[in-house]
Amino acid sequence: xxxxxxxxxxxxxxxxxxxxxxxxxxxxxxxxxxxxxxxxxxxxxxxxxxxxxxxxxxxxxxxxxxxxxxxxxxxxxxxxxxxxxxxxxxxxxxxxxxxxxxxxxxxxxxxxxxxxxxxxxxxxxxxxxxxxxxxxxxxxxxxxxxxxxxxxxxxxxxxxxxxxxxxxxxxxxxxxxxxxxxxxxxxxxxxxxxxxxxxxxxxxxxxxxxxxxxxxxxxxxxxxxxxxxxxx
Amino acid sequence: xxxxxxxxxxxxxxxxxxxxxxxxxxxxxxxxxxxxxxxxxxxxxxxxxxxxxxxxxxxxxxxxxxxxxxxxxxxxxxxxxxxxxxxxxxxxxxxxxxxxxxxxxxxxxxxxxxxxxxxxxxxxxxxxxxxxxxxxxxxxxxxxxxxxxxxxxxxxxxxxxxxxxxxxxxxxxxxxxxxxxxxxxxxxxxxxxxxxxxxxxxxxxxxxxxxxxxxxxxxxxxxxxxxxxxxxxxxxxxxxxxxxxxxxxxxxxxxxxxxxxxxxxxxxxxxxxxxxxxxxxxxxxxxxxxx
Numbered sequence: 001x002x003x004x005x006x007x008x009x010x011x012x013x014x015x016x017x018x019x020x021x022x023x024x025x026x027x028x029x030x031x032x033x034x035x036x037x038x039x040x041x042x043x044x045x046x047x048x049x050x051x052x053x054x055x056x057x058x059x060x061x062x063x064x065x066x067x068x069x070x071x072x073x074x075x076x077x078x079x080x081x082x083x084x085x086x087x088x089x090x091x092x093x094x095x096x097x098x099x100x101x102x103x104x105x106x107x108x109x110x111x112x113x114x115x116x117x118x119x120x121x122x123x124x125x126x127x128x129x130x131x132x133x134x135x136x137x138x139x140x141x142x143x144x145x146x147x148x149x150x151x152x153x154x155x156x157x158x159x160x161x162x163x164x165x166x167x168x169x170x171x172x173x174x175x176x177x178x179x180x181x182x183x184x185x186x187x188x189x190x191x192x193x194x195x196x197x198x199x200x201x202x203x204x205x206x207x208x209x210x211x212x213x214x215x216x217x218x219x220x221x222x223x224x225x226x227x228x229x230x231x232x
Numbered sequence: 233x234x235x236x237x238x239x240x241x242x243x244x245x246x247x248x249x250x251x252x253x254x255x256x257x258x259x260x261x262x263x264x265x266x267x268x269x270x271x272x273x274x275x276x277x278x279x280x281x282x283x284x285x286x287x288x289x290x291x292x293x294x295x296x297x298x299x300x301x302x303x304x305x306x307x308x309x310x311x312x313x314x315x316x317x318x319x320x321x322x323x324x325x326x327x328x329x330x331x332x333x334x335x336x337x338x339x340x341x342x343x344x345x346x347x348x349x350x351x352x353x354x355x356x357x358x359x360x361x362x363x364x365x366x367x368x369x370x371x372x373x374x375x376x377x378x379x380x381x382x383x384x385x386x387x388x389x390x391x392x393x394x395x396x397x398x399x400x401x402x403x404x405x406x407x408x409x410x411x412x413x414x415x416x417x418x419x420x421x422x423x424x425x426x427x428x429x430x431x432x433x434x435x436x437x438x439x440x441x442x443x444x445x446x447x448x449x450x451x452x453x454x455x456x457x458x459x460x461x462x463x464x465x466x467x468x469x470x471x472x473x474x475x476x477x478x479x480x481x482x483x484x485x486x487x488x489x490x491x492x493x494x495x496x497x498x499x500x501x502x503x504x505x506x507x508x509x510x511x512x513x514x515x516x517x518x519x520x521x522x523x
Contacts, residue, residue, distance in 0.1 A: 074412035086407040100411045
């Protein structure tokens with residue numbers, strides 16, 4: 001397992017958001033983190049990255065992350081594309097990518113520009129003037145630039161047009177061939193296409209773990225856990 | 233005509249002084265959300281360093297030491313006192329306010345409350361004839377220093393890795409760390425740059441006013457904050473323009489209206505700018521920070 005969470009708890013503003021979350025992420029393929037709105041998916045991801053105070057154990061490739069600061073966790077080899085994309089609006093596309101460059105090994109600009117040729121042509125453009133889809137491309141590109149051992153992508157298709165969702169899905173599929181991925185996503189068609197394992201959260205706890213295909217094939221279970229009658 | 237030119241260059245000289253103070257404040261607040269009330273004490277420290285050394289060292293070297301004193305003090309304050317308090321903004325404000333009071337008091341305890349004359353070299357204390365007006369040379373020195381600092385800051389922000397981190401950190405500090413960047417180093421560097429500019433402002437302020445006094449820095453800090461709010465947080469160009477405008481308004485109002493009304497005019501301009509141009513975001517951030 002590349003990532004293990006054991007009894008992770010997060011309390012924010014007096015509310016207990018995560019109430020003992022435990023699951024693992026496989027060393028290959030995509031693990032989907034699912035659940036209705038507000039169940040703690042984004043908080044779980046932030047807990048992994050040390051962006052929120054948390055208790056419990058989080059191990060990345062066997063190493064405990066608890067005492068590490070966010071930048072140290074990321075430097076262990078985790079790429080992160082957050083829910084709001086985390087693109088620096090006033091910086092150019094090139095600067096957004098340059099900021100993600102980490103010391104050490106080379107940076108995979110060839111791969112990034114092969115996957116996102118538009119980012120090369122729009123290099124001098126302020127990232128804030130890009131479309132939502134293009135900003136998502138910048139966010140994903142930053143995770144692929146370094147030699148990461150896990151990438152964490154939070155709701156990459158949120159608010160995107162269907163055509164752009166297809167483009168993002170293709171890119172994520174190619175990325176997943178290279179590096180394991182923890183994917184938070186509400187679009188079940190995308191989850192079905194990409195993910196092998198699924199973890200479902202409800203009210204800050206894991207309520208289901210198992211192959212995504214089995215979960216989505218069970219309409220009753222999908223309705224109960226995710227609030228949708230039929231997987232798209 | 234000669235009066236207008238004299239007033240304009242004196243105003244710009246004062247504006248240059250404000251810029252040296254405000255640019256550091258703006259960078260520090262923009263990146264770190266720290267309202268550094270100790271910034272004025274760093275100006276005083278620079279002023280006294282320059283005062284102590286002029287006569288013993290060439291003036292340029294005395295100014296260089298003032299800059300180094302400001303930078304070293306600022307870096308020490310950031311690493312020892314501010315860093316443990318990043319998650320406690322109110323305590324952070326108390327610490328910087330305390331330092332802002334204690335350091336000038338310490339200076340006063342050692343060298344007394346009276347203003348001390350800064351003996352600048354003759355080349356800098358004379359006047360230069362320009363279009364019929366005799367302009368004190370120190371105005372040109374201040375304006376030149378501010379222009380060099382402005383160009384240097386712009387180069388630093390646009391061309392260096394730390395500059396990139398600072399510009400990104402002003403937008404979203406947490407995301408910068410989530411890209412694997414240790415923002416704390418940028419914090420210390422920005423604090424040290426702010427301190428260096430405060431030290432420079434102290435030394436050149438001594439040249440401008442002809443003397444140094446324990447509370448000189450604190451008095452200038454008020455206008456530094458006004459300039460930051462008008463110019464925009466983390467916006468070097470805006471801060472430079474605002475500093476020039478504040479210096480000019482102060483000088484012209486003091487001369488054409490009544491002496492002392494210049495300060496009031498600056499406050500009025502601040503209110504008008506906040507209401508009209510909608511720099512409310514920055515203002516609200518300041519208010520939230522102090523509330």
